[in-house]
Amino acid sequence: MLSAATTETIRATLPTVGAAIDDITTLFYRTMFAAHPELERDLFNRGNQSQGDQQKALAGAIAAFAALQLEPDQTRVDLILSRIANKHASLGIRPDQYRIVHKYLFEAIVEVLGDVVTAEVAAAWNEVYWLMAEMLIAMESRLYRDAGVAVGDVWRRVRVLARRYESADTVSFVLTSVDNKALPSFSPGQYLSVGVRLGDGARQIRQYSLSSAPSSDDWRITVKRVAPQTSPGGSTAPAGEVSNFLYHNVFEGDALEVTTPFGDLVLHDDDAPLLLASAGIGCTPMVGMLSHLAATADARPISVLHADRSPSSHAHRAELAELVDRLPSAVMHRWYEDLAARGPESSVYEGRASLNEITVAAGTRAYLCGPLPFMLGIRQGLLDKGVAADNIHYEVFGPDSWAAAPA
Ligand SMILES: Cc1cc2nc3c(=O)[nH]c(=O)nc-3n(C[C@H](O)[C@H](O)[C@H](O)COP(=O)(O)OP(=O)(O)OC[C@H]3O[C@@H](n4cnc5c(N)ncnc54)[C@H](O)[C@@H]3O)c2cc1C
Numbered sequence: 463m464l465s466a467a468t469t470e471t472i473r474a475t476l477p478t479v480g481a482a483i484d485d486i487t488t489l490f491y492r493t494m495f496a497a498h499p500e501l502e503r504d505l506f507n508r509g510n511q512s513q514g515d516q517q518k519a520l521a522g523a524i525a526a527f528a529a530l531q532l533e534p535d536q537t538r539v540d541l542i543l544s545r546i547a548n549k550h551a552s553l554g555i556r557p558d559q560y561r562i563v564h565k566y567l568f569e570a571i572v573e574v575l576g577d578v579v580t581a582e583v584a585a586a587w588n589e590v591y592w593l594m595a596e597m598l599i600a601m602e603s604r605l606y607r608d609a610g611v612a613v614g615d616v617w618r619r620v621r622v623l624a625r626r627y628e629s630a631d632t633v634s635f636v637l638t639s640v641d642n643k644a645l646p647s648f649s650p651g652q653y654l655s656v657g658v659r660l661g662d663g664a665r666q667i668r669q670y671s672l673s674s675a676p677s678s679d680d681w682r683i684t685v686k687r688v689a690p691q692t693s694p695g696g697s698t699a700p701a702g703e704v705s706n707f708l709y710h711n712v713f714e715g716d717a718l719e720v721t722t723p724f725g726d727l728v729l730h731d732d733d734a735p736l737l738l739a740s741a742g743i744g745c746t747p748m749v750g751m752l753s754h755l756a757a758t759a760d761a762r763p764i765s766v767l768h769a770d771r772s773p774s775s776h777a778h779r780a781e782l783a784e785l786v787d788r789l790p791s792a793v794m795h796r797w798y799e800d801l802a803a804r805g806p807e808s809s810v811y812e813g814r815a816s817l818n819e820i821t822v823a824a825g826t827r828a829y830l831c832g833p834l835p836f837m838l839g840i841r842q843g844l845l846d847k848g849v850a851a852d853n854i855h856y857e858v859f860g861p862d863s864w865a866a867a868p869a
């Protein structure tokens with residue numbers, strides 16, 4: 463907890479810091495990467511840096527954490543910190559690295575805010591930083607301990623046992639250990655990080671959800687390659703670096719560097735009716751969860767909702783249907799934007815996903831994964847149908863700015 467004097471200083475300066483936080487985090491990353499180029503090259507995601515997503519996520523998290531010291535809400539603090547701690551653990555972040563971040567973040571605060579940063583203001587924000595850092599370090603150390611690894615020691619070499627097209631631009635990789643021992647188990651819904659050495663020598667890291675059941679000795683991930691895109695205005699976004707590297711270069715028998723699984727979008731330990739809603743490649747954690755539910759013959763009501771561009775772009779389409787068939791009380795609804803020909807199924811719709819026609823069981827717990835507009839739409843539909851906000855869980859396939867956004 464912050465001291466009374468610090469709380470007052472934070473209350474007085476939060477609007478000023480909040481208004482400048484995007485400038486502060488942008489300068490922070492620029493100066494930290496200038497002094498430590500290895501962090502930009504080999505640890506941080508340079509795609510997120512170019513798009514400004516990570517800057518936004520960091521700024522949002524710090525501003526929200528500071529605001530939550532003034533109006534405490536432990537559930538929101540835990541949500542924000544757990545999201546970050548799991549991501550940090552999946553990258554092997556160590557406690558000593560918090561001093562590096564502190565140095566460049568505080569230099570950026572002083573540079574951007576100038577005279578506003580009196581000794582008293584600096585001391586107050588210093589206290590907030592270290593409170594947040596210590597809570598993250600403690601959470602990360604618990605995650606490392608529970609995963610049975612030393613602090614930061616999360617990387618292992620695995621071998622690709624099988625590679626399969628799940629749609630034209632999506633491939634799955636079954637990963638097996640190199641020493642014939644079973645790979646560690648995980649909770650359905652978790653992800654691992656993959657690190658690859660790219661052509662320019664940089665080692666870039668990305669996260670991929672486990673699309674297999676934890677009962678298997680192997681792990682499976684499913685990667686959709688990110689194609690280059692030209693906006694209506696004519697600007698071009700380049701092809702995704704790691705997804706294309708994996709798609710074009712990694713085959714059966716190849717070695718991959720991956721981490722122990724982490725992640726907090728996991729099936730809760732209760733019997734609540736489930737609703738799993740995904741769009742596009744957001745199907746991967748849901749396929750993992752459904753594989754687990756099918757393997758454990760789960761009999762509770764389960765609604766599976768999936769939206770995709772077309773049946774042919776829907777990765778794991780047949781597998782999803784087969785998993786739903788194996789579950790005694792599961793139903794599936796699918797939406798395709800481009801449905802050239804309608805099959806015999808009654809639960810396939812043309813257009814965007816909507817909950818209008820869907821029955822949502824009382825006490826449902828929902829898990830969402832897909833682009834933000836899709837998740838916001840489904841979340842609103844669930845709230846309208848009486849699902850408690852605390853029972854709606856989600857994963858963002860990028861830096862999460864949603865967790866820290868005002869409720
Ligand atoms: C928890 C989690 C789970 C995930 N699970 C999965 C999964 O199961 N399957 C899956 O396929 N993905 C998953 N992802 C997404 C995955 O981690 C990668 O983000 C994805 O594969 C894209 O990585 P990339 O290196 O190919 O693209 P990047 O190179 O990182 O590019 C990402 C985007 O940024 C744009 N960009 C890059 N540089 C610039 C620039 N200079 N100017 C403008 N735009 C730029 C690119 O055009 C692209 O649109 C998950 C992410 C998270 C966080």
Ligand code: HEM
Nearest residue numbers: 505506507510516519520523546549559560563595861862
């Ligand atoms: C109090 C200090 C810190 C805060 C508040 C913080 C906050 C965040 C946030 C909000 C994210 C995005 C999480 C998500 O994906 O949703 C993140 C990711 C990340 N953090 Fe931290 N962090 C801190 C310290 C550190 C330290 C010490 C390091 C190590 C140098 C670090 C390295 C990273 C990396 C590499 C990512 C992933 C970046 C990406 O994928 O683009 N962070 N952090």
